[in-house]
Amino acid sequence: MTDVTMTVNGKPVTRSVRGNTLMTEFLREELRLTGTHVGCDTSQCGACVIHVNGADVKACTMFAAEAEGAEVTTIEGMANADGSLNVIQQAFQDHHGLQCGFCTPGMVMTAAALLRDNPRPTEHEIRDYLEGNICRCTGYHNIVKAIMAASGQDVSAIAAE
Amino acid sequence: MYSFDMVRPTSVADAVAALGQEDAQALSGGQTLIPTLKQRLAMPSVLVSLSGIDELKGLSVSDGVMEIKGATTHATVAREGGDYPGLAALAANIGDPAVRNRGTIGGSIANNDPSACYPAAALGSGATIVTNTREIAADEFFQGMFTTALEEGEIVTAVRFPIPEKAAYMKFEQPASRFALVGVFVAKYADGVRVAVTGASNDGVHRWSAAEEALSANFAPDAVEGLSVPADNMIADLHGSAAYRAHLVGVMTKRAVAAAD
The missing domain is CATH 3.30.390.50 (CO dehydrogenase flavoprotein, C-terminal domain)
Known part of the structure; x- marks a missing residue:
């Protein structure tokens, strides 16, 4: 066991972890932050995307011990300070960007990473950036719409056909 | 997952020492190795993480050569490798964005997956693979599927790419x-x-x-x-x-x- 200290959603945490503890296990089982979902556990689906030092990563494919000293943000850290949905989350609700909701935490985290680097992405850039996030319900159109809307862009032309 | 220990050295020298233990395995970005461990296709007893070693990160250009340190992520090469546009574009299209934020050039080169992108860039550029002990020409380094010239415990510390026209x-x-x-x-x-x-x-x-x-x-x-x-x-x-x-x-x-x- 190794002690690991990191900041999760702004709060410092220290826990003793095994060498093989994945970030998904650390967040879900140690910290009880179950918003980070485990879909495939093979880094294909993106339901477990979190931010580590500002970069979007798949929590199922990173060990907790490697997050020593890191700033970690999960879906639980995304709402506004007053608890209301942030602009991306609200756009997902407004544009029906989710159905079952299982992929949604990862979609929101990936969208947030995209919009930070590219505040007004094209539809193509959004679809390209979502390559590592799989949704089995929506067919993606409304997710793309939500991200366009969250970036302040017109969504009327998206997937109109 | 099966049980193993993890050490996280902060220098190449300490990593090399840690890799001297029995059944030790270097862990770079882990985007291939961690799924491999989950499937028990590899079962080292000690993982030596290279992600905490600052001297293994970053890229620089001098005299027409781009040197990329071994633990530099694909995302960094995509973002900062503009002096070699063909290489930066390759890095920008490996896996997906989250994978590119963890996966590293040294890990890709050392694994030599027959479908990986970076080995093609290294061989196609006539790159030099630098390890903790020596320099190896790409023509000598890649020796067949998942096989390289690396010895037990040897770490890819950098890859030097001559920048083409x-x-x-x-x-x-x-x-x-x-x-x-x-x-x-x-x-x-x-x-x-x-x-x-x-x-x-x-x-x-x-x-x-x-x-x-x-x-x-x-x-x-x-x-x-x-x-x-x-x-x-x-x-x-x-x-x-x-x-x-x-x-x-x-x-x-x-x-x-x-x-x-």
Whole structure:
């Protein structure tokens, strides 16, 4: 066991972890932050995307011990300070960007990473950036719409056909 | 997952010392190794994480050579590698954005997956692989599928790419995994053209010498028109026959030449 200290959603945490503890296990089982979902556990689906030092990563494919000293943000850290949905989350609700909701935490985290680097992405850039996030319900159109809307862009032309 | 210990050294010297333990394995970005551990296809008893070693991160350019430290992520190369546009574009299209934020060049090169992108860039650029003990020419480094010149406990500390006049990488993606079904890296240097092929052969990444000769004489897509690629040793699976892969090598080479800048 190794002690690991990191900041999760702004709060410092220290826990003793095994060498093989994945970030998904650390967040879900140690910290009880179950918003980070485990879909495939093979880094294909993106339901477990979190931010580590500002970069979007798949929590199922990173060990907790490697997050020593890191700033970690999960879906639980995304709402506004007053608890209301942030602009991306609200756009997902407004544009029906989710159905079952299982992929949604990862979609929101990936969208947030995209919009930070590219505040007004094209539809193509959004679809390209979502390559590592799989949704089995929506067919993606409304997710793309939500991200366009969250970036302040017109969504009327998206997937109109 | 099965039980193992993890150590996280902060210097190459400490990592090399830790790798001296029995059944120790270096862990770089983990984007291949962690899934491999989950499947128990590898079962080291100690993982030596390289992610906390600052001297293994970053890239620099001098005298026409781009040196990328071993634990530099694909995302960093994509963002900061603009002095070698063909290489930066390759890095920007490995896996997906989250994978690129963890996966590293040293890990990719050391694993030498037969469908990985970076081995094609290293071989196609005539790169030099630098380890904690020596420098190895790419032509000597890649020795077949998942096989390299690395000794037990040896760490890729950097890869040095001579920057070509023009280069491009074209990947025909296997539609499910998005790995290269066939990928071709073409680089034009003052003294000739190099062509490296990944994804296609049972021998892993390799050079296509007939195309190199033709393109050195005439750097144009048409130059490889009449060349045929033997299908003898090509990978054949449900995603594509050997003949299909052999055909794709020619197609992707032409596209890479057309796209080279």
